[in-house]
Amino acid sequence: MQAGKYRWPAITLHWMMAVMILAALPLGLVMTELDLSPTKLKLYSWHKWLGVTLFMLLVLRVLWRLSHRPPPLPDSLPRWQRWSAHGIHGALYVLMFAIPLSGWLMSSAKGFQTVWFGVVPLPDLVPRHEALGEWLQETHEVLNGLLMVLLALHVGAALKHLFIDRDGIAARMMPWLKRS
Amino acid sequence: MVFRWMILPVLLVSSAQAADFSRFVPERSKLEFVSRQMGVPVEGTFSRFDARLNFDPARPEAGKVVLSIDLASVDAGSNEANGEVVGKNWFDVKRFPQARFESTSVRSLGGGRYEARGRMEIKGRSRDVVTPFTFRPVGNQGVFEGGFVLKRLDYGIGEGAWGDPGVVADEVQIKFTVTAAATTPAKPKK
Numbered sequence: 060m061q062a063g064k065y066r067w068p069a070i071t072l073h074w075m076m077a078v079m080i081l082a083a084l085p086l087g088l089v090m091t092e093l094d095l096s097p098t099k100l101k102l103y104s105w106h107k108w109l110g111v112t113l114f115m116l117l118v119l120r121v122l123w124r125l126s127h128r129p130p131p132l133p134d135s136l137p138r139w140q141r142w143s144a145h146g147i148h149g150a151l152y153v154l155m156f157a158i159p160l161s162g163w164l165m166s167s168a169k170g171f172q173t174v175w176f177g178v179v180p181l182p183d184l185v186p187r188h189e190a191l192g193e194w195l196q197e198t199h200e201v202l203n204g205l206l207m208v209l210l211a212l213h214v215g216a217a218l219k220h221l222f223i224d225r226d227g228i229a230a231r232m233m234p235w236l237k238r239s
Numbered sequence: 240m241v242f243r244w245m246i247l248p249v250l251l252v253s254s255a256q257a258a259d260f261s262r263f264v265p266e267r268s269k270l271e272f273v274s275r276q277m278g279v280p281v282e283g284t285f286s287r288f289d290a291r292l293n294f295d296p297a298r299p300e301a302g303k304v305v306l307s308i309d310l311a312s313v314d315a316g317s318n319e320a321n322g323e324v325v326g327k328n329w330f331d332v333k334r335f336p337q338a339r340f341e342s343t344s345v346r347s348l349g350g351g352r353y354e355a356r357g358r359m360e361i362k363g364r365s366r367d368v369v370t371p372f373t374f375r376p377v378g379n380q381g382v383f384e385g386g387f388v389l390k391r392l393d394y395g396i397g398e399g400a401w402g403d404p405g406v407v408a409d410e411v412q413i414k415f416t417v418t419a420a421a422t423t424p425a426k427p428k429k
Contacts, residue, residue, distance in 0.1 A: 100406050101277065
């Protein structure tokens with residue numbers, strides 16, 4: 060059966076962002092545990108540069124998504140799966156927007172401007188403010204906790220479609236797979 | 240007669256300026272710096288410092304300043320950084336509690352702008368420093384403002400793993416505002 064395929068810009072953006080999110084997440088978890096050192100400053104910067112890049116890729120991705128409908132899900136898919144797929148995708152988009160944004164604002168509130176690749180300074184949208192910085196940090200952490208849960212569901216569902224259902228749904232994002 | 244009326248305002252102006260600004264006003268003075276960490280400018284301050292100075296804008300070349308900075312009063316931008324920079328690799332405030340700048344010469348650059356040269360001593364190391372500054376009288380006080388670039392590695396500020404200028408840049412921008420009150424009242428005109 061043929062489920063249709065995503066087009067290359069959607070596929071490229073999906074996998075680029077997947078790789079970068081899977082780099083930024085552990086970086087964030089590790090860097091915050093370290094004592095102050097040059098390594099820590101480097102990890103923070105890499106994490107922020109990834110976040111800024113992800114935010115910009117997300118803008119492109121949303122523009123693409125709004126102008127190109129994804130291939131429809133097959134009618135055979137149970138209704139609850141259809142709804143949970145849409146729900147999780149929607150929530151992932153919201154998080155991919157809110158997480159880098161909260162990180163950027165947090166950095167400003169804590170008195171550290173974000174400078175993309177150490178070259179392009181981003182404006183500080185909020186002034187330096189300790190309580191706001193703390194609150195944004197907690198927000199950033201909670202949103203990332205949520206992201207990890209949703210990623211587990213997203214990847215779990217993809218693996219289920221790939222290996223158990225073998226219905227070609229996951230393969231729509233994996234153009235390197237031969238369809239049977 | 241005409242000559243007298245022309246000379247009088249000149250005398251008034253010069254006598255009004257002949258004040259010696261020498262009483263440091265700490266609450267209207269500040270010492271700030273901007274370091275660069277991974278390309279990110281990070282602002283910091285020293286909240287306690289003392290200045291012994293005298294400056295007469297009519298005779299700037301006779302001006303003199305000795306600045307003593309209490310290095311433990313540093314705010315480097317975050318609690319974590321404040322704990323770090325007083326330590327051995329940075330200022331090592333236990334052994335070197337103070338930094339000191341002593342001017343050796345002051346000259347006018349014109350238009351209210353001046354240049355001071357002197358020796359800066361931090362962490363037992365001493366280097367020549369040149370800094371431009373402006374001076375403007377405000378009431379019976381005078382405000383000196385200026386700044387220069389200090390190379391932290393010249394003084395061993397940030398040693399060991401911190402010596403990598405790719406992480407924390409060597410150049411640190413220093414900005415100062417020093418306010419001093421006039422101690423000599425304007426000379427009574429004849």
